[in-house]
Amino acid sequence: MRVLRALVAFAPPWVVALALLAGPAGLLLDKPAHAEPSATIAKDARLAGDRERTRFIADLSKKVDVHVFAMGNPYRVIVDAADVSFQMPPGIGKQPRGLVTAFRYGLFAPGKSRIVLDVSGPFLIDKSFVLEARDDQPARLVIDLVPTDEKTFQAALQKARQAVVEKASLPIPQAPVRPADAKPVVVLDPGHGGVDPGTSSANGVTEKEIVLQFAKELKAKLLATGRYEVYLTREDDTFLPLRDRVAFAQKKGASLFLSIHADYFPSKIDDARGATVYTLSEEASDDEAQELAAKENFSDAIAGVALPDESDGVVANILIDLAQRETQNRSVVFARSIVGELAGKNVLHTKRMRSAGFRVLKSPDVPSVLLELGFLSNPDDEKELTSEQWRDRMADSVTQAIDSYFAKRLARNPF
């Protein structure tokens, strides 16, 4: 393996492309790796995270089926795929990060490509999946490793060996394949609905009505720009579990998800006014945000929906994994865009960015923000929230915020 590593490390890229990686038997075959028209091209790869959780990401020209498995002695992760041509930047894979000491890639057998990650100790492959290309993001292979003890590692190896006859399937929520020039999809999520009214004012105005009206108005304005495809998670007074809202955005291939709510703050009826913008975080930014997230997350319980179990990968917990970090950054950019827009209109409760564990914002791939339009507990806010002029102005501002978010996205070189 040492020889091979040296070969990959020091050879020019074309030699690397020609190199066949050694498998367990240490065989080096040679077979040219020129790209077939149908071949998937691996353009780049990187490591992220730390020793608690290390992520390997490879950018691909298109989605490809992969077989990911662990090997011991030494500790390695093997990724096998058919017809992948490697056009990686020279010199990558040598920098250790987290649990991975190095990685390399090449053809393994005719038509079979392999990536090998060297791991520093016993580990588990916590996740591995391939994402479709979306917007400016290429298709990506993602592998998450977490540390474990030797016994658990060996047991997992044993189990994988037994399962090897079964085809490895990839449990990925499927996003539709969209043409490169397709308009970005914006999903608006009016909170609550049906059996779950959300909060309500002293006069009995309910959050679920307010937010649906607003979402419809905003949808019309966004459509009028001609720049977006827009969907509402609910079009009428129907309840929708939080999980389904997240899944809806993923299924639509959304580029942006905006959950729309209205708050209630009984202890500060007169003080608490205006809109607040929230993003997802493990640790709440403040007690108010934490309380609000708990309230919003209770939606499913109110409607009698069973809380997701451990196997629900979408919203099982609020821990933000590495898959979401990038999405998370975009969410914050979008949140800032809204705050920036609303700050000028003097309609904000606070200019501070707030965050907490909102389950509805836990889309791994879709930048997501929660907007509390105002406080139904405040009579002045209530008047505004129910007025057509206010809705019109507010929807204009959010449309502007969405426009500037996408304008920034287009102006920036994503990678």
Ligand SMILES: [Zn+2]
């Ligand atoms: Zn709500």
